[in-house]
Amino acid sequence: MNELISVAVPVSPLRQRLIDDMSMRHFSRETQRNYIRDVGRFATFLGRPPDTATADDLRSFQIDQRDNGVPVPTMNSIVAALRFFFNHTLDRPDLARRLVRIKQMRKLPVVLSRDEIARLLGATTCLKHQAALSVAYGAGLRVAEVSMLKVRDVDSERMLLRVERGKGGQYRNAMLPADLLTLLRQWWKLGQEQGVMHRDGWLFPGQHAMKPISTRQLHRIVVEAARAAGITKRVCPHTLRHSFATHLLEDGVDIRIIQALLGHAKLENTAFYTKVATRTVRAVISPLDKLGLFTPGAAPPG
Known part of the structure; x- marks a missing residue:
């Protein structure tokens, strides 16, 4: 019988050094994957190892990206990856300074009303999905932060969620509302009955209990719930975080x-978020209203 032998693809010393630099700074798996991809994209353009690049090479690369219609957010993401690579992995800040970050007009985020949030959460198809999206909105977490939560990150005594895999590897405490804790306890009980929840495991397991739910799946869950709730706005998991911040701001x-x-x-x-906090704007009294010129019974101007 023929046996299939898997051969590990060797990792170059330079790539391993980049991986070590990112791991040392507790970069998330997604960030590490993106940085490796973007540095590899530059190496492909260069046609030789990226540690041999010159300032002219970087300039030619960015011009090529522009000419090929690479979106501005993508170009800036590549700049971030290459700046890290040249600053930390190669210790070449002189080259990192040659990379140009392109300014872009920041679009106003899509924000759901409180009624729309309630409809969206009510339109989820199972308790796990409802709990995951409720964490995104109730605690204002990024989608990757929701995905990487573990059961032990729920601190019911201090009413906190410990975010140990935040953006840039940062640690912080997020709020744990009482209603959210109630929902998470319901999910914990059901998850144990289903055999997918363990005290040292993921708060939201994926299709395989040993792996967390993917950010892609969370995105699909939000889109499908919004469609089922009759919400026509373009919704993604980050919309729940935007709504969390805006609603808090509107509440003072x-x-x-x-x-x-x-x-x-x-x-x-x-x-x-002050630009989308409509309730805050409505609470402000305009100087025109204080003149009282157009209210019933007011004396005409003259």
Whole structure:
């Protein structure tokens, strides 16, 4: 009988050094995968190892991206990967400075109303999906953070969710609302009955209990729930995080507290939600209204 022998593909020393640099900084698996892909894209363009690149090579690469219609967000993501590679893996900050990050107009995020959120969560097809999306909205987590939560990350005594795999490998505490804890306990009980939940396991297991639910599956779950709820807005998992921040802002929560809950490094990223907080705008009284010129019984101007 013929035996199939799997041969491990050797990893070049340079690539392994990049992986080690990212692992040392606790980069998420998704970030590491993206950085490796983007550095590899540059190496393919170059036609030789990327550690032999010159400033002219970087300039030619970015011009080629522009001419080929690469979207601006993608170009900036590649810049982030290459800057890390040249700054940390090669210790060549002189080359990293040659990379140009392209400015882009930031679009206003899609935000769901509270009624739409309730309809979306009610339209999920199972308790696990409802619990996962409720975490995204109730705690304001990124989709990758929801995916990587473990059962032990739920701290019911302090009413916190420990986010150990946040953006950039950052650790933080997220809020754990009482209603969300109730829902998670229901999911824990059902998950144990189904044999997929374990105290040291993932809070939201994937198709295989030893692996977490994928971000792609969470995206599909949100889209399908929105469609079932009759929501016509373009919705993704991050929409729930946008809605969390906007609703807190509309309720008068201090913006620096929201910044901490979201794990934003810069306040300007959190302040962006003031542009979509419609309830906050409606609460402001215009100077025109204070003149009382057009209210019934007001004296005509003159």
